[in-house]
Amino acid sequence: MTPFPRRTRPGAALPTRAPVRHRIIIGALLATAAVYFLAPVYWLVVSATKNSADLFGTFGFWFSDHPRPLRYLTDVLTYDHGVYARWFANSLLYAGVGAVCATGLSAAAGYALAKFPFRGRETVFGLVLAGVLIPSTALALPLYFLFSALGLANTYAAVLIPSVVSPFGVYLCRIYAAAAVPDSLLEAARIDGAGEARIFAGLGLRLMGPALVTVFLFQFVHIWNNYFLPLVMLSDSGLYPVQLGLTTWIGYADRQPVLYQYTVGGALLSVLPLMVLMTVLQRYWRTGLTEGSVKA
Template sequence: MTAASATAPQQPQDADTGRANGPRSRGPRQSMLSRSAAMLIMGVFTLYFLTPIWWLLVSSTKTGGEITGSAPLWFTAESLTTFFGNLGNLFTYGDGLFGRWLVNSAIYAGLGALAGTVIAAMCGYALAKYEFRGREAIFNVVLSGVLVPATALALPLFLIFSEVNLTNTLWAVFLPSLVSPFGVYLARIYAAASVPGELLEAARLDGSGEVRTFFTVSTRLMAPALVTIFLFQFVAIWNNFFLPLIMLRDQALFPVTLGLYAWNSQISQIPELRPLVIVGALVSILPLIIAFLGLQRFWSSGLGAGGVK
C-alpha cells in the first residue's frame, strides 16, 4: 500500500507473507485453533454485515404481498420479472420523481464533491507548500471547522438562506456542500508528504507559473489523496440528511435519500409505496458501492495518510 511504503520503507518481500512465516515455536494445533477462531469471528460478522444488504436485494424482487408472504431471504419463481416490474414502477411513479431525485443527488454529491475537492486541494496545497503570514491561523480555523459537523450547520444555514429568500432552491443544498475542512486538512498532510519542494523549484526554473504547476504536476502527485477527498465528500453530501430536510419543500428538488425518507413515511397511508421504497433503496446504494469498489486502489492508500497523522 502506498501510504505504508511512503512512511516506512519496508523490505522488498510482501508484508503478509513475511509475517505468515512468524511463529515456528508454537505447535501447529494451537495455530490451527486460533486460525479457526479468527475465521469463525470474521465469518459470523460477515453474515451480520451482509445479511441486511442481501435481504434488500431479495426483497426488491418481490411484490408488496410477497415481502411478508414468501421465504424472506430467498427468491421466488417470478423474481426476475417482478424485479423489473418494480424497477419500472419505481421510475414511473409520480411522473418519474425517483429519476429526478437520482439526478439531484448526482448534482449535489457528484458535482459538489468534484468542485469541493478542487477547492480543498488548492487550499491545503497552499497551506503545505507556501510560507506566508497567517498560515497557521488559517490552518487552525480549518481544523476547528473539522470539528463542526454538517448537521450542526443545517439550522444556521437555513436561517441565512431564508434571510436572502433562497431556501427551497437547488443552491441552498449545493453551495454549502462545497466546503470541506476535512478535505483541506487531508490535502495539506498529503501535499506536504508527496510534493517535494525541489520539484516546485525545478518547475519555477523552467518558468512554469505557480498555478499551472499545481494543476499539471502537483495534482498528479496528490492523486490518491484527491480521490479520497472526493469520495469522502461525496459520501458526506450523499448522507447529509438535515440540510435538505430543513431547506427543501419542493419534492422535485429532493436528493434520493430525502425522497425515500418521504415515501417511507407515507407507507401507512399508501401501502403500494413499500416495494418502491425497497427497490429504490437498492438502486440508491449501488452508485456508492460501485464508486468505492472502482476507486478502492486510491482511497485505501489515501485513508492511511489521514489515519497515520
C-alpha cells in the first residue's frame, strides 16, 4: 500500500532543504560562536572552585584536585565583614531602580513623541538621537561637577539620577509605539471617554511590552556593568557597586593574594543576576516577535 501523494497548489514552489555543505558551515559557525561566548563563563565557573594557589598552578579550564566552590564563595561573602554583599546590594539598587525608572520615562517620552503632534517634535527627537551618539563616559566628569555643586556627590543619588535617563530607550519606544500602537485604537478609546493617562497605562504600555522589556534589560545591564560613573562619583567604599568593588580588590591582590580568589568568586556571583534576568525575560521577546504575524 503506497501513501497518497501530498497535494500542492498549482504553481506553488515545493519546499527545499539547504545543501548539506551549507548546513555544515552554518553549524560550524554557530558552534564557534557558542564556544567563543561560553568559554569565559566556563573558565569563571571552574576558577571559582579553586584557591589562589590552584588558580595559578593548575590548568585553567579544568578543576583542581580538591574543588570547594561553596566554601570559597562563602569566604567571598564573609570577607571584610561582608563588604561584597553590601556591594552586591548596591548594584541591585542602582540597576533595579535605575532600569525601572528609565523604562517608565522612556515609555512616556517615546509614546508622546510618537502619538502627540506638537511644534518642535522632530527637533526634540533629533536631540534624543544626539544623546544616543554621545558616549556616557564623556558625560561623567560634567555630571560630577554638577552633582558636586548640588552637594549630591558621593551619594546614592549621584549614580541613580543619571541612570534613569536612556536616550536609546526613548528612541526605541518612539519607533515601537509608532508601529505597534494603532491610532484607530486610541481614537476608539477617546470616543469611549478614556483619558490620555488611562489610554497610555491601559493600552500603550501593554502594546509596547516587548520594547519595554528590551529597554529594561539593556539599561539594567548597562548600569550593572557601569564602572566609570561610580568611580568618578563615589569615594565611600560602602556605596560602591560590584564592578568597582572587585576592581579595588584586584588593586590590593599583590599584597593579599587571597583576593585573586575572592575576585574570581565575586565575578561569578556578579553574572548570576544577568543570567537569571535574561532567562526570565526572553519569553516576552518571543511573544513580541509573533504579535504581528498572520496566517496566510
